[in-house]
Amino acid sequence: MDSSRQREAFSTDVLQAAPYPVAIIGAGALGLSLASRLIRSGPVALVASNADAAQRLRAGVRVGAVVERFDGFAAPRLPRADWVVVVVKAGGTRDALRSALAMRPRGVLSLQNGLLDLEPAGTGTCVAQGVTTMGAFRTDEGVMPVSDGETLMPQGFEPLAALFQQAGLPARIEVAxxxxxxxxxxxxxxxxxxxxxxxxxxxxxxxxxxxxxxxxxxxxxxxxxxxxxxxxxxxxxxxxxxxxxxxxxxxxxxxxxxxxxxxxxxxxxxxxxxxxxxxxxxxxxxxxxxxxxxxxxxxxxxx
Ligand SMILES: NC(=O)c1ccc[n+]([C@@H]2O[C@H](COP(=O)([O-])OP(=O)(O)OC[C@H]3O[C@@H](n4cnc5c(N)ncnc54)[C@H](OP(=O)(O)O)[C@@H]3O)[C@@H](O)[C@H]2O)c1
CATH class of the missing domain: 1.10.1040.10 (N-(1-d-carboxylethyl)-l-norvaline Dehydrogenase; domain 2)
Incomplete structure (x- = not known):
């Protein structure tokens, strides 16, 4: 983080701070690769599976050849976010969606593999599954991004697609x-x-x-x-x-x-x-x- 913003987030109720434009849930191969690109064009909240992992994100994690410091969070202390991207493995989807909705976003986009049945839970928040051909894998020290690929999002996610594009990531709305x-x-x-x-x-x-x-x-x-x-x-x-x-x-x-x-x-x-x-x-x-x-x-x- 930007340490001023981090101080604000942790010294007050995080839900009262200004929303992040985008949050990513899942600080694994895909989440870290995505976050390392999106932070080039604006703040990104990166949600890990627990507080220790969130602390490690704030201390710095190797992504490719560089060590990046992230605005790391973990449930239940989560910031608000306008858009949330879910990139946990399928088995963690339910908990990740609970965290996503707690951030009171406009929309939640899963970029997970497989065909997931994402329940919007009657919150009025748009929850949908997109598709990405971005590639990355975990290494002993962190993660290695392999390719930017292309990310497809359904209609309604135009502002999120624009954030990806601003960060140089190929992304577009897919009507089908x-x-x-x-x-x-x-x-x-x-x-x-x-x-x-x-x-x-x-x-x-x-x-x-x-x-x-x-x-x-x-x-x-x-x-x-x-x-x-x-x-x-x-x-x-x-x-x-x-x-x-x-x-x-x-x-x-x-x-x-x-x-x-x-x-x-x-x-x-x-x-x-x-x-x-x-x-x-x-x-x-x-x-x-x-x-x-x-x-x-x-x-x-x-x-
Ligand atoms: N890697 C790729 O190239 C790629 C490409 C396209 C699609 N995908 C899909 O994207 C998804 C993620 O893949 P990945 O390779 O990035 O997996 P990964 O490296 O295993 O990362 C998943 C991360 O999510 C964390 N997590 C689990 N439950 C969580 C929760 N409730 N809140 C916050 N974080 C949580 C895990 O933490 P712990 O390790 O502590 O459990 C782990 O750090 C999968 O569905 C995969 O099929 C991956």
Whole structure:
């Protein structure tokens, strides 16, 4: 922080201070990368999972090559914010949304992966899920941003999109947000479970035997997602998946990173959400179901 603002926030009731233009909930790979960009053009409140972690944010955290100091907060001592971006892992969504709404924002945007059912909780605050192809991963010392990607937000989030743009982050309003979320789910539901279960980098999916699994997963997923509102024909959907495989060939997917780090995966938000869609229209999706079961065993071994 800007120490004058930090003093103000901690010497008075934080909810009485002037609202931050934007707050980010989740100081992990994506949250820190996002915050380090947004602070270039204005104040950003960064909400960590506990007070000690918030203190570490204020002391300084390595993001890429530099150590950044952030306006770190933790529930229940939260500042007001006009817009809140949620970037916690899916399992932390409920608590993060509670914190987000406590900041009395105009809108809350989740940029989490998976298909989340975000309850607006009758507050009148707009709560929605966007999509980002920004990339970052955790390191021993902090986080490493990989790419700015592009962030899509639904209508109503124009001022937040403008804040991203002012910070040099590619962002735009997407009128067909549900279709964009389903296109992201298509990619995630194919790449994440396969790489996580077999512990392979994404580029290994280009060769046998994994390429056949990719084809099977796309063939099963497309009719289900198309019925739910995906605006891609089968050939386009298949080409999109292979294009992401090629362009991220050196990467470890987030689910693989979770497995390797012994963290719980986002299985339910990704494959679980997809299976619920498939169940809804009676589609047989045996390959996805098998991966869901295997991921469940991997997660259970970690609990
Ligand atoms: N990383 C990427 O490149 C990327 C790209 C696109 C989308 N995403 C999605 O973005 C989300 C976040 O991913 P990530 O890679 O940034 O995960 P991450 O590195 O695990 O970071 C999540 C952070 O959220 C914190 N957290 C959990 N519950 C919280 C709460 N109630 N309040 C405040 N903070 C809380 C965690 O703290 P603790 O560690 O203390 O629990 C952790 O620091 C996921 O849904 C992911 O799929 C990630």
């Amino acid at each position: 947000m549900q279709a964009a979320r389903l296109a992201k789910l298509l990619v995630n539901v194919v790449l994440n479970p396969l790489t996580a279960v077999f512990r392979v980098r994404t580029g290994e999916l280009l060769a046998a035997p994994y390429m056949n699994h990719v084809e099977a997963l796309v063939a099963e997923a497309w009719p289900v997602l198309r019925a739910a509102g995906l605006m891609l024909e089968f050939d386009e959907a298949r080409a999109k998946v292979w294009s992401v495989v090629r362009s991220t060939a050196d990467n470890r997917t987030s689910m693989l990173q979770d497995v390797l780090a012994g963290r719980r995966t986002e299985r339910e938000a990704i494959t679980g959400a997809f299976l619920r869609l498939a169940d809804g229209n009676g589609a047989a999706v045996p390959t996805h179901r098998a991966l869901h079961t295997l991921l469940g065993q991997i997660d259970a071994d970690r609990c």
